[in-house]
């Protein structure tokens with residue numbers, strides 16, 4: 001169903017000892033792109049600061065420009081110049097490049113009453129259907145046609161509705177926020193996602209003039225307004241990047257000091273490091289982690305916020321391989337997220353996959369054939385290898401394994417990693433990694 005972009009980018013990595021030094025993280029890919037979409041509904045330009053320079057921002061900017069929206073980028077500052085009459089169709093050339101087009105349905109309906117978006121892509125970590133988005137928009141009064149090449153929609157003014165998500169999906173919650181803010185009347189969304197990036201989007205929309213109440217028990221109440229204005233914001237630091245670099249430091253026997261990501265965005269991850277016996281130091285400005293005395297095995301299940309996030313589990317897998325004993329990792333958000341494990345096995349990580357729910361209560365994938373639990377044996381001897389990187393987070397796990405291996409590695413498909421990490425080659429080289437790009 002989903003077209004995949006071409007595989008590009010190769011890194012040759014030569015292990016060069018412990019990774020040590022500072023990394024400053026910028027705002028997250030999973031917040032900035034949604035802010036760009038929200039900003040097209042403003043009556044005036046919006047500015048987004050601390051934006052990362054990642055492939056997903058390039059793709060999203062090009063999508064918005066194809067609609068007639070002006071995007072000005074100057075380092076970490078992005079200015080969005082909305083247009084009164086955007087083109088209603090996202091061109092099919094954007095098929096499968098990222099997950100942003102589906103989020104444009106609501107804003108385009110709000111602005112021009114019709115929309116077509118091509119099939120969305122993103123990492124191949126599960127089926128990733130868009131049925132919750134479609135059902136929510138139908139509840140808000142849109143007529144939707146799901147076609148082979150994408151989704152077409154029409155509506156007069158959207159009308160507020162009561163919506164309950166079958167699962168607290170990040171994207172579907174964002175779809176409802178972006179649609180209901182300009183709808184007529186009240187929308188009550190139950191079982192909403194509460195990830196920090198979702199809250200950041202809600203706060204940005206509130207600055208634009210939206211009426212949004214974040215209530216207890218995963219409820220969001222949105223009172224539609226007639227008009228949104230431009231707004232200005234500074235994005236919070238990317239908690240996935242922060243965790244990835246902390247793990248890179250620990251696995252290589254070094255210590256990376258991550259600057260720019262608040263502790264409250266990392267609390268569950270830091271707790272796992274504590275449980276593994278790592279030393280973690282946290283201040284208002286930075287976090288460091290190291291494990292001079294080795295690591296203990298643990299059992300971890302991924303979950304929706306405030307649980308251990310699914311995007312953190314790829315670097316964790318390499319960390320578990322360096323713990324002294326058997327660890328268990330249970331992925332409960334995306335049924336195919338462990339697709340990257342063969343690459344790590346090639347690099348010496350001793351891990352077996354199971355379709356049973358191990359190390360936690362049964363999840364949505366119990367009694368399926370999806371290999372979504374892993375038993376990892378430490379301490380695995382990591383070795384250099386030639387591997388293909390299947391997705392953005394998996395890419396970083398291969399980098400960490402390569403940095404701690406006994407010989408050189410070649411990683412292909414690095415464009416996946418560059419879609420979500422800010423200038424990763426530069427950052428890793430500044431920590432002492434011997435990395436050549438091709």
Ligand code: EPU
Nearest residue numbers: 030099128129130131132133169170171172311333334392
């Ligand atoms: N789901 C459905 N139907 C839908 C929507 C979701 O069944 O219409 C299911 C998914 O298949 C999945 C679960 O709900 O099993 C959760 O998916 P969710 O919608 O929450 O994920 P997403 O919005 O597609 C975002 C991030 C992911 C991150 C997840 C979970 C973006 C662009 N992507 O995806 O980030 O893992 O939330 O936190 O925001 C990444 O950055 O590497 C990445 C994959």
